[in-house]
Amino acid sequence: MQVLPRGVRHMPGYIGRDDQVALVEDIRAVVQAAPLYVPTMPRTGKPMSVRMTNCGTLGWVTDKDGGYRYQAMHPQTGAPWPAIPERLQRLWQEVSGFPHPPQACLVNFYDASARMGMHQDRDEQDFDAPVVSVSLGDSCLFRVGQTARDGQTVSFRLSSGDVVVLGGEGRLAFHGVDRIYPSTSALLRNGGRINLTLRRVTRPA
Numbered sequence: 163m164q165v166l167p168r169g170v171r172h173m174p175g176y177i178g179r180d181d182q183v184a185l186v187e188d189i190r191a192v193v194q195a196a197p198l199y200v201p202t203m204p205r206t207g208k209p210m211s212v213r214m215t216n217c218g219t220l221g222w223v224t225d226k227d228g229g230y231r232y233q234a235m236h237p238q239t240g241a242p243w244p245a246i247p248e249r250l251q252r253l254w255q256e257v258s259g260f261p262h263p264p265q266a267c268l269v270n271f272y273d274a275s276a277r278m279g280m281h282q283d284r285d286e287q288d289f290d291a292p293v294v295s296v297s298l299g300d301s302c303l304f305r306v307g308q309t310a311r312d313g314q315t316v317s318f319r320l321s322s323g324d325v326v327v328l329g330g331e332g333r334l335a336f337h338g339v340d341r342i343y344p345s346t347s348a349l350l351r352n353g354g355r356i357n358l359t360l361r362r363v364t365r366p367a
């Protein structure tokens with residue numbers, strides 16, 4: 163048995179099959195209003211392998227000149243992000259233990275060759291609220307480490323319906339997605355993996 167860093171919780175199969183199907187419908191509606199786009203890295207302008215969009219009052223974006231940040235509008239359409247679906251708001255209430263609603267939900271879409279390098283989620287104003295992450299569709303190999311980049315890491319598979327919470331001492335744990343396992347889920351008609359991350363961005367007033 164692997165031991166996860168303190169504050170990192172993995173809840174395998176937390177979301178049942180029917181709710182996964184309903185969540186995918188919710189996300190289809192989000193993507194219709196706010197299309198997935200290819201974000202680029204700060205400074206280098208290198209495209210990420212993951213496609214992204216957001217829902218919520220604020221969305222996480224990145225590009226060559228502006229770097230990592232939150233903003234109220236879709237970078238390509240200029241429209242405000244659609245609202246966070248009720249189902250995800252309820253999930254946040256159930257698992258976050260935080261008395262304020264999520265402000266941002268980043269939607270990541272991974273095709274079979276996409277990955278995400280090790281990083282910390284630290285573009286928020288404070289780290290009192292956890293990050294709540296939902297996996298849908300194909301499984302991935304997830305890696306989580308310590309709050310220092312060179313700390314020990316553990317790898318495990320995330321499957322459709324799994325929830326991961328990074329909170330407390332684990333809020334700034336390094337983490338990333340090393341690979342996608344294609345054709346491991348029938349949830350998404352054309353395969354791939356969706357990851358949703360719910361976050362607080364600003365300090366509650």
Ligand SMILES: O=C(O)CCC(=O)C(=O)O
Pocket residue numbers: 268270278283295304337338339357359
């Ligand atoms: O896809 C995942 O499971 C993690 C995504 C992530 O770390 C992020 O969007 O910050």
Ligand SMILES: [Fe+2]
Pocket residue numbers: 281282283337
């Ligand atoms: Fe992250």
